[in-house]
Amino acid sequence: MSQITQTGIVETLKDGTFLITGSTGFLGKTLIEKLLRSCSVKNIAVIVRSKKGLTANHRIANMFEQTFFDRLRKELPEYAKYIKVIDGDLENPSIGLTSSDHDWLIENVNFIFHCAATVKFNEPLEIAAKINVYGTENMLSLAKEMKNLKGFVHVSTAYSHCPRNEIKEQNYPAAITPENLKNMFDLKEELPQKILGDWPNTYCFTKAIAENVIFKSGNHLPISVFRPSIIGCTKSEPCPGWLDNMNGPSGIATGVIVGFIRTIPLEANKVTDMVPVDYTVNAMISVMWNTVHRYQGTYETNKEPKIYNYVSSVESPLTWGKYIKEMQVYYQNAPPFRSMWYRFNVFYTNIWIGMILRFLLHRIPAAFMDLLLLVRGKKTKLLKMYSKIESMMDLLYFFTTRQWTFDNSNTKELWLLLSEEDRSMFQYSFDKFDWNSYIEDNFYGIRKHILHEDISNISEAITKNRKLFWLHQLFIGFIFYIVIQIFWWLKSFIFYHISIIF
Incomplete structure (x- = not known):
């Protein structure tokens, strides 16, 4: 492969019009913030549906009021003029676009980041398929109409083919085609659980099918598949430790440090493959840059969609044990004031032992507290809360007791192609990554953004x-x-x- 001679990332994306799906999600809003702050964009169009009585415009306006965008407001006060809000629904074959919005998109869009997905592990299969599979099909159909499209990055997951122990940067066959799955839904057939096969949840299952859609229907587009692993809080941009959800390790850590979760299905010596959300966004933008030049024929003739596994375990593996242990170090220095009990946890991998531990450490104390609430004339809640949290941990069991071997050759090769300037502005490499400082930021991020506590109450806590x-x-x-x-x-x-x- 010959050396690339094209311009850097900012110059390649300069004055471009972007279309982003999933813009109100954790990854989507981080991507928007970075593009506005670091790239000279012309427009960012976001497809958002009305929800819970709020219009698309209201949802985006509320999003930009979050403290996460404080740095952007300071550095680019006129950011709003670059945002075009489009009311749409990916589940609709036409995406629910008005004719004027449709025409604007096909005339103007240069770059697409398809981030929209339902990430609920226990989402009913039909709903997960509508969003993750058929939503992707609808986006591909729209992209094929676009007159000036230069690049399309489809966001999948590193665990889309998690039944395999080794996951390479290649397309694997899914258990069923989108057409056959749709036929089952149309016939109103009751789908047996075994249709998932070895997939542990509907999220990974439908993401695998969506990848197959990309390779079947998207091979005439300038497209790449980006597979991040577990996305965690920010490393540095726009501020360290920011997060807005309790998915994955952060959810477990939050429950542990407030003394609510006392027993966890987890194997301490297994690797948890975590990637900071800002690093993930930088990698996505780098993939877009690479996609644009690859399909321009600058240095590659093979036009098949390229897959990028974005993982941390190859260069810098982090075990669950180290993650929890480091969290406990910072807990001693700044425990949350909202703690309901002193931090105490026991790990298990055996289901039967887990049931005993849950009964002793969760259910009995919860029943006692609910009884006290009942005596005081208040509604009981602890047993219900534990039932909910234990169901969530059951969904994570597949991932907290196993680890995978990932190949990330394409992602590492891309890093080598970047200029020094681009590596500095769009840092995503895990070479010599400092997990200790990241976990510290993660702890204080949970304390600030999830528990809503600042450092002023540490002495009291x-x-x-x-x-x-x-x-x-x-x-x-x-x-x-x-x-x-x-x-x-x-x-x-x-x-x-x-x-x-x-």
Whole structure:
């Protein structure tokens, strides 16, 4: 392969019109912020549907009011003039576009980032398919009409083919075609659970099918497939530690540091493949740059969609054990004031042991607290909360007790093609990545953005945590005492009956 001679990322994307789906999601809003702040864009069109009584324009306006965009407002006060909000629904074959919006898109769009997806693991299959599979088909149909399209990046997941232990940067066959799946829905057939095969959830399953759609229907477009692993909080841009959800490891960590989750289905020595959201966005933008030049024929003749696995485990593996342990270090320095109990957790991998631990460490304390609430005339809630959180952890079991071998050759090769300037502005490499500082940012990000606590209450929180510690020790002592008493009662009972017999 000959050396690339094209311009850098900013110059390639300069004055371009972007279309972004999934713009109100964690990844989408981070992408918008970075493009506005770092690239001289002409327009960013976002397809958003009206939801919960809010119009598309209201949803985007509310999004930009978040503190996440403070840096953007300071550096680019006129950012709003670059945003074009389009009311649409990807589940609709025509995406629900008005004729004027449709015409504007096909005349003006140069770059598409298709980020929209339902990421719920327990989403009903028909809903997941409508969004993840048929939404992708609808976007491809629209893209084929566009007169000035230069690049299309489809965001998938590194776990789209998670039944495999080794996942390379190649297209794998899915368990079923979109056509056959649609026929089952049209016939109103009750879909058996076995249709998922070895896939653990409808999210990964439908993402695998969507990739097949890309290779079947998108091969005449300048398109690439981008597969990030577990997306975590920001590393540095626009600020360290920002996150707006409790998906994946951050959700587990939040439950642990507030003393709510005490037993976790997790194998400590397994690798958790986590990638910061700002690094992920930088990699996506780099992939777009590479896609544009690859399809211009600058240095490659093979036009098949290229796949990029974006993972951290190849260059810088992080185990679940290290992640939780480092979280505990920062917990000691700044425990959350909202903690309901002192941090205490036990890992398990055996389902039966897990059921016992849940009963002892979750259900019994929850039942006791619910009883106190009932006595005080308040609604019970703890048992329901534990039922919900344990269902979530059951969905994560497949990922917290296993690890995968990923190939990321295309992603590493892309990094080598970038100029020094682009590597600095669009940093995404995990070579010599500092996990300790990232986990620290993650902890304080959870404290600030999820628990809504700032550093001003640390002294007060430490005082409360000390009390919770001694209460925890007292409770452990009480349990130990009860166990000893039961043991001595059983011993006396057995010896008494033996003496009667003899």
